[in-house]
Amino acid sequence: xxxxxxxxxxxxxxxxxxxxxxxxxxxxxxxxxxxxxxxxxxxxxxxxxxxxxxxxxxxxxxxxxxxxxxxxxxxxxxxxxxxxxxxxxxxxxxxxxxxxxxxxxxxxxxxxxxxxxxxxxxxxxxxxxxxxxxxxxxxxxxxxxxxxxxxx
Numbered sequence: 001x002x003x004x005x006x007x008x009x010x011x012x013x014x015x016x017x018x019x020x021x022x023x024x025x026x027x028x029x030x031x032x033x034x035x036x037x038x039x040x041x042x043x044x045x046x047x048x049x050x051x052x053x054x055x056x057x058x059x060x061x062x063x064x065x066x067x068x069x070x071x072x073x074x075x076x077x078x079x080x081x082x083x084x085x086x087x088x089x090x091x092x093x094x095x096x097x098x099x100x101x102x103x104x105x106x107x108x109x110x111x112x113x114x115x116x117x118x119x120x121x122x123x124x125x126x127x128x129x130x131x132x133x134x135x136x137x138x139x140x141x142x143x144x145x146x147x148x149x150x151x152x
Contacts, residue, residue, distance in 0.1 A: 017051035
């Protein structure tokens with residue numbers, strides 16, 4: 001059976017950030033609503049910064065073995081979550097600001113959950129970094145939710 005490696009978790013996190021950046025940049029091009037466009041460009045730039053942080057994690061985790069308390073089922077859960085909830089999202093048909101905001105809110109929620117679960121597999125110093133990224137993703141969630149509320 002294929003075991004989930006810590007480096008895969010970090011690679012999934014990098015992919016989440018790439019997906020987020022791509023979504024925000026593509027949506028900013030298609031959305032005419034100026035406030036939404038501006039927010040999406042800002043969020044795309046923040047996703048790039050998050051990706052850089054996770055890339056620096058990769059150098060640290062190559063030979064890391066997670067605690068035995070985390071069995072194969074837990075790794076399988078994280079892999080399945082990343083595969084089904086984060087990487088299988090299609091956003092090419094989203095053109096309306098409200099749809100884009102709702103999609104972005106869901107994407108941010110999914111990434112918060114993934115990063116929260118992933119904290120179990122990083123060093124204590126890196127947990128603080130992940131906490132900061134989670135806090136940023138929560139800010140994204142709040143800002144997107146506020147903008148959605150304004151548009152409804």
